[in-house]
Amino acid sequence: xxxxxxxxxxxxxxxxxxxxxxxxxxxxxxxxxxxxxxxxxxxxxxxxxxxxxxxxxxxxxxxxxxxxxxxxxxxxxxxxxxxxxxxxxxxxxxxxxxxxxxxxxxxxxxxxxxxxxxxxxxxxxxxxxxxxxxxxxxxxxxxxxxxxxxxxxxxxxxxxxxxxxxxxxxxxxxxxxxxxxxxxxxxxxxxxxxxxxxxxxxxxxxxxxxxxxxxxxxxxxxxxxxxxxxxxxxxxxxxxxxxxxxxxxxxxxxxxxxxxxxxxxxxxxxxxxxxxxxxxxxxxxxxxxxxxxxxxxxxxxxxxxxxxxxxxxxxxxxxxxxxxxxxxxxxxxxxxxxxxxxxxxxxxxxxxxxxxxxxxxxxxxxxxxxxxxxxxxxxxx
Amino acid sequence: xxxxxxxxxxxxxxxxxxxxxxxxxxxxxxxxxxxxxxxxxxxxxxxxxxxxxxxxxxxxxxxxxxxxxxxxxxxxxxxxxxxxxxxxxxxxxxxxxxxxxxxxxxxxxxxxxxxxxxxxxxxxxxxxxxxxxxxxxxxxxxxxxxxxxxxxxxxxxxxxxxxxxxxxxxxxxxxxxxxxxxxxxxxxxxxxxxxxxxxxxxxxxxxxxxxxxxxxxxxxxxxxxxxxxxxxxxxxxxxxxxxxxxxxxxxxxxxxxxxxxxxxxxxxxxxxxxxxxxxxxxxxxxxxxxxxxxxxxxxxxxxxxxxxxxxxxxxxxxxxxxxxxxxxxxxxxxxxxxxxxxxxxxxxxxxxxxxxxxxxxxxxxxxxxxxxxxxxxxxxx
Numbered sequence: 001x002x003x004x005x006x007x008x009x010x011x012x013x014x015x016x017x018x019x020x021x022x023x024x025x026x027x028x029x030x031x032x033x034x035x036x037x038x039x040x041x042x043x044x045x046x047x048x049x050x051x052x053x054x055x056x057x058x059x060x061x062x063x064x065x066x067x068x069x070x071x072x073x074x075x076x077x078x079x080x081x082x083x084x085x086x087x088x089x090x091x092x093x094x095x096x097x098x099x100x101x102x103x104x105x106x107x108x109x110x111x112x113x114x115x116x117x118x119x120x121x122x123x124x125x126x127x128x129x130x131x132x133x134x135x136x137x138x139x140x141x142x143x144x145x146x147x148x149x150x151x152x153x154x155x156x157x158x159x160x161x162x163x164x165x166x167x168x169x170x171x172x173x174x175x176x177x178x179x180x181x182x183x184x185x186x187x188x189x190x191x192x193x194x195x196x197x198x199x200x201x202x203x204x205x206x207x208x209x210x211x212x213x214x215x216x217x218x219x220x221x222x223x224x225x226x227x228x229x230x231x232x233x234x235x236x237x238x239x240x241x242x243x244x245x246x247x248x249x250x251x252x253x254x255x256x257x258x259x260x261x262x263x264x265x266x267x268x269x270x271x272x273x274x275x276x277x278x279x280x281x282x283x284x285x286x287x288x289x290x291x292x293x294x295x296x297x298x299x300x301x302x303x304x305x306x307x308x309x310x311x312x313x314x315x316x317x318x319x320x321x322x323x324x325x326x327x328x329x330x331x332x333x334x335x336x337x338x339x340x341x342x343x344x345x346x347x348x349x350x351x352x353x354x355x356x357x358x359x360x361x362x363x364x365x366x367x368x369x370x371x372x373x374x375x376x377x378x379x380x381x
Numbered sequence: 382x383x384x385x386x387x388x389x390x391x392x393x394x395x396x397x398x399x400x401x402x403x404x405x406x407x408x409x410x411x412x413x414x415x416x417x418x419x420x421x422x423x424x425x426x427x428x429x430x431x432x433x434x435x436x437x438x439x440x441x442x443x444x445x446x447x448x449x450x451x452x453x454x455x456x457x458x459x460x461x462x463x464x465x466x467x468x469x470x471x472x473x474x475x476x477x478x479x480x481x482x483x484x485x486x487x488x489x490x491x492x493x494x495x496x497x498x499x500x501x502x503x504x505x506x507x508x509x510x511x512x513x514x515x516x517x518x519x520x521x522x523x524x525x526x527x528x529x530x531x532x533x534x535x536x537x538x539x540x541x542x543x544x545x546x547x548x549x550x551x552x553x554x555x556x557x558x559x560x561x562x563x564x565x566x567x568x569x570x571x572x573x574x575x576x577x578x579x580x581x582x583x584x585x586x587x588x589x590x591x592x593x594x595x596x597x598x599x600x601x602x603x604x605x606x607x608x609x610x611x612x613x614x615x616x617x618x619x620x621x622x623x624x625x626x627x628x629x630x631x632x633x634x635x636x637x638x639x640x641x642x643x644x645x646x647x648x649x650x651x652x653x654x655x656x657x658x659x660x661x662x663x664x665x666x667x668x669x670x671x672x673x674x675x676x677x678x679x680x681x682x683x684x685x686x687x688x689x690x691x692x693x694x695x696x697x698x699x700x701x702x703x704x705x706x707x708x709x710x711x712x713x714x715x716x717x718x719x720x721x722x723x724x725x726x727x728x729x730x731x732x733x734x735x736x737x738x739x740x741x742x743x744x745x746x747x748x749x750x751x752x753x754x755x756x757x758x759x760x761x762x
Contacts, residue, residue: 099511100687100692102692102693127479128478128480129480129513130478170720171721172715172718172720173709173712174715197641200638203629203634222634247628247629248630249634253603253634254628257581260566261642263723264566267705271702272693274701277701278705278708296701310481311481311483316655324658327558328644331554332554334609334611335610340552342641
């Protein structure tokens with residue numbers, strides 16, 4: 001472990017972080033991995049599940065999505081303590097056709113359930129060209145992108161989405177009805193790295209708002225509405241009847257399109273599978289109650305895999321993807337910027353974090369130490 | 382035909398229209414249908430193709446997407462005159478698996494090619510649960526929603542997307558690299574009408590900007606950038622090196638997410654199928670040249686169909702969709718507004734236009750009369 005003098009490359013998220021003056025502590029990835037895996041083992045996860053769950057969870061830290069990585073480990077532990085996560089789930093197909101399946105996650109960690117479901121989609125794609133799997137009775141599954149990227153090594157396009165507890169007000173709504181419902185799509189290339197899009201269907205990710213709240217900083221208009229449905233810079237309004245806004249921000253800038261996207265994710269993930277949808281999606285945090293009138297089981301995910309050679313020879317596809325990627329990456333850009341390919345920034349961060357370690361905020365480290373003590377797991381030396 | 386005193390229900394698009402002081406003329410749907418079909422027949426389309434092309438094209442007028450309806454008929458005729466549309470295409474599958482296909486549109490009208498391709502997706506879904514079809518060598522296919530909605534009567538979810546000629550600059554790009562690349566998703570319900578999302582992956586549709594240009598009205602910031610990549614209210618900048626902006630509008634409001642969406646549409650539609658992608662997509666207007674160094678054939682589309690009973694019993698799914706829809710529709714709304722279900726506004730407009738007729742702008746009528754004369758087709762009495 002080493003103390004980090006903040007010198008990270010800037011990104012939008014980091015720019016906010018820098019204003020917080022919080023101390024970051026650096027941990028080697030392998031140490032964080034061993035610790036996290038031991039926590040999952042202490043929860044009762046089988047060896048293999050603990051290995052997968054750790055890999056998925058820490059892929060967020062490696063890719064710079066700090067809100068979805070090891071910072072959430074204590075949240076999973078609390079849900080398990082509250083009896084809302086099954087550490088030994090029997091994940092199984094409950095309905096299927098040659099190209100589709102519905103999977104019951106048996107209340108397991110989404111970090112474990114999701115890779116199983118994505119593998120089913122991949123296996124079906126091997127057989128009939130494409131595979132599509134809707135999942136019920138699951139929990140938070142980490143970053144959407146991890147699961148989509150599982151398809152890449154098979155020369156497949158991977159798709160991953162999940163619903164989440166309601167934080168977002170549809171256009172015109174005073175009520176939160178949707179989660180930040182992310183979509184990820186991973187597309188293989190030949191000599192270029194793959195394209196990996198992974199984004200919440202809101203204007204801004206919830207993680208950014210938590211940081212603004214902590215530091216009393218203003219949010220840009222179009223991120224949040226107050227309890228009267230009026231856009232506001234005050235992130236604290238989220239605790240007072242406000243809501244996140246769908247991608248687009250307001251009607252004039254297409255918020256109804258972000259609302260469509262979030263709805264599609266919700267329906268594919270939960271109405272297809274039989275999970276809870278809309279305002280019934282159970283919260284990630286254990287101190288909030290589960291809705292007493294569920295319309296399904298747990299939260300829902302949706303996965304897809306398409307073999308590229310189910311459409312044209314794989315080499316043709318990948319050669320043209322290289323051309324697509326280099327054309328976009330080399331396009332003339334605004335002063336001081338460049339045109340990024342989705343997945344570029346995350347890959348750069350991953351490279352640096354594998355080499356230099358993963359930075360964690362001091363309060364996150366404090367939480368992890370408490371969990372370690374509670375579960376009798378040694379923390380990182 | 383009757384002259385319309387403008388008293389239409391207001392929508393965002395109509396509000397702009399009202400400021401234009403252009404005269405609207407009303408035509409009964411059946412008269413417009415007969416005329417349009419005769420134009421397609423005069424181009425040499427077989428009876429059945431002319432019938433389908435007319436149905437698809439006018440579905441835009443019925444649903445209130447006036448930019449994509451009969452107003453474009455003269456554009457298709459000019460492309461045909463320029464030898465860029467094949468009126469008698471041999472649309473065929475060139476590559477397939479049980480759940481996927483690639484279709485060669487043989488340079489036909491997208492209005493004809495797309496329903497054939499969507500039907501292939503539906504047929505595959507009947508066999509193996511889902512069907513996915515990528516199309517090359519096609520042309521503009523009307524509104525995305527029409528094709529997605531073909532799935533509804535089969536208790537399937539329908540998906541439709543298409544690429545289009547480059548008007549949109551990715552985040553940070555000075556160059557137009559993507560079309561307005563729409564996505565449509567149609568989802569069946571039980572007693573409620575289906576949910577039909579159909580939206581361009583840009584902040585604003587191009588049709589709205591054409592109206593602003595014509596009347597020298599300002600656009601909201603976040604719709605357009607100028608040739609230096611700076612957001613501008615001046616819609617004329619589009620003719621001077623400017624570009625439309627991806628959904629989100631700017632980086633701070635998530636334009637990289639709109640850029641991801643437009644990219645996914647482009648790749649699914651064209652890199653999978655072997656059509657032109659990115660800056661190579663040929664223009665809809667015949668006075669602009671086709672790129673001299675094509676990377677594929679024509680423009681591309683992508684279609685999907687998923688049987689809902691490939692995931693759970695259809696009645697279960699549709700009952701929960703009804704619950705989803707009524708929950709959202711009845712949510713508390715901001716003063717004077719209501720929460721809309723995607724597809725609600727278009728269905729209302731369709732009801733009124735089937736009964737009261739389709740309003741056309743005077744310049745559109747003038748264009749249609751010229752086409753009628755040129756092709757020796759009688760215009761509407």
